[in-house]
Amino acid sequence: MAENIDLDVARYSPERDESPSLQRYTVPLRKDWVVLDALNYIKDRVDGSVTFRWSCRMGVCGSCGMMVNGEPKLTCATFLSSYAPGPVRVEPLRYFPVVRDLVVEMSDFMTKFRRVKPWLVRKEEKPISEGEYLQTPEQLDNYKQFSMCINCTLCYSACPVYGLDPFFVGPAAIAMAQRYNLDSRDEGADERMDILAQHEGIWGCTFVGECTKACPKNVDPAGSIQQYKLTAAMHWFKTLLIPKTSK
Amino acid sequence: MAKRPIEPLFWTLFSGGGVISAFFVPILLFLFALALPLGWITAPSYESLHHLVSLPLSRLFLFVVCSLPLFHWAHRFRYTLYDGLQIKHLNEFINVICYGGVIVGTVVSAYLLWNF
């Protein structure tokens, strides 16, 4: 294995630059290093001005998402040696505005995520005296996969529709809506349906499937969206033929 | 009260068209546009084919096979134009071409099969 590897890191300072440019750094190529280690090496030893987000460095917080050689990846889970002999191109997440260097502005995702009501909606809360909500393992199984999302938004960077359509709510948000819709404790499916099925919230999706490929937690957002489309379509027909079914 | 969206209907028709075209279109296209004209298979006589198509069940089947896949094309092509060429601002024009084409095709197939 070679001694070193080159990293081409996107640099952008809004006060100075019109658009991002790549700056090359040489870092040691250690067998156990991930791209995040290389970036921290650069920040500690070479150029302290490089700016990027990271936190847990073990693939559970979702902070360190970046484009590595054109693919959205968690940099704490992407080994440097898989890109040998390099160079490795590290850029900020695609389809989001760039604040500086490798940091992107996530407000659009946050707004859309909040819109789907990602919490348990109950018509009436069960009083504490009645005890906990009980759920069988089968009921847990229904939504468990979609609950694994760490909000890293790699799926948003993989989805061309998100890049092209400003109204598209996005893979993670819809997967989260499905997670709560399928939860046996939740009673908010109708409310979410009203919000999502309007205004091309979900219908912009053309099942490209890139989101599922990019997801580091195997949430399969693409599958969840298609399932949601089916539910929404059946709901549409049901409320058309039996008007009293709505709400 | 929020307006009732039309997209779920379009998506259902698109899915139905996708299933129909996935199952029935390959063999029909292969037989009638390739194997028979090029003489790879001995053609059935005109009378037997005419008789087969004139049966009510065949007419219904052919109506479905000619109209639903067209809808599948319209819906899919509309989104391909939106995303592929980024011409969503021309959406009225695109909708007319796509869904208008489907309506024309459906009407033509209904007319042809009714008067067969």
Place this chain on the structure above:
Amino acid sequence: MSVPIARSTPPHTPYHPRWYRKRVSTYWWLLQWSYFRFVLRELTSLGVAYSCVILLCLIRALSLGPQAYEDLQKRLASPVLVALTVVSLLLVLFHTVTWFSLSARAMVVRMGGKRVPGVLISASNYVAWLVVSGLLAWLLLR
């Protein structure tokens, strides 16, 4: 009340630094092999539309008489139409293959509490497709 909310960002102030927004290229679908495969999959709808048109021409020719049917057969045997048909057939076959793999991922089928693996759903689709095609061919050619 329900107003479409397009992309939202915090409000801009005169001292707020300028974020960089890259415009998505018109050729985004050429920049990645997976994107190109996706657009090819979507373009299979053109093959489907072509097949519908051919079927309608066929029905019309059949209703007009044996001579019209003969003429259509000759037309279909011309090099241009054969080429178009071959391309459409490839597109339609690609549609079938991709549709079966997509529908396996889009549907959740549960049997006996456990989720049926997607491979099984695709496999049963292929079997059904072969049976249906065989049946149609037999019906039309006997």
